[in-house]
Amino acid sequence: MAILMLPIALAACSSGGEERSFSLFDKKPDTPxxxxxxxxxxxxxxxxxYLNNPVGVRDAAMAEPVMRDVNGKMRYISCLRxxxxxxxxxxxxxxxxxxLFVNGRLDRMIEKSGDLCTGAALSPFPEMEKMTR
Structure with missing residues (x-):
């Protein structure tokens, strides 16, 4: 009998009436x-x-981080080519x-930069071209 009640109890927990959703960027106020x-x-x-072989990178260029809107939150973004x-x-x-940088630290790389890098002022990044394993 207890085995039959378990699915019902779990179903009751999952249908609490409140609408809950997971969000990478929660609804808390944006912090500076x-x-x-x-x-x-x-x-x-x-x-x-990140790179399978970091040796021999060519044409490396990077933009200094600037504040951009990312999913409604202001974050520092740097563009890399x-x-x-x-x-x-x-x-x-x-x-x-x-x-993407969050709280002054590298958080992630966004492969499809889209509008985030529009108008970015890239300058040579020779340190990346000199990387070793």
Whole structure:
């Protein structure tokens, strides 16, 4: 009898009447963001693990972080463009990525930067071209 009651009890818990949803950015008031002071070093460390082969990157360029609206929250975004070496030694077309910072720290890389990088002032990023394994 107890076995039959378990699904009913669980069903009752899940239908509490309140509408709940999961959101990456909750509905709390936006908190002031601090500038990511070590953004270049953090990004280099991240790229060493992100790229299959961090050696031989070409045409690396980066924009200084600026505040942009990301899903209704103001966050620092930096834009990055680079051409990574493929396993056969060839190079793809340059890729553009948006790098999101939260509370002064690198949070994630957004592969489809879309409007986040529109108008970004990219400047050479030679440290990325000198990366080693």
């Amino acid at each position: 963001q601090s500038f990511p002071a070590d953004y270049r070093a953090e990004l280099l460390g991240f790229m060493k693990t 680079y051409s990574a070496r493929e396993s056969d030694g060839s190079y793809r077309e340059p890729r553009e990525r948006a790098v």
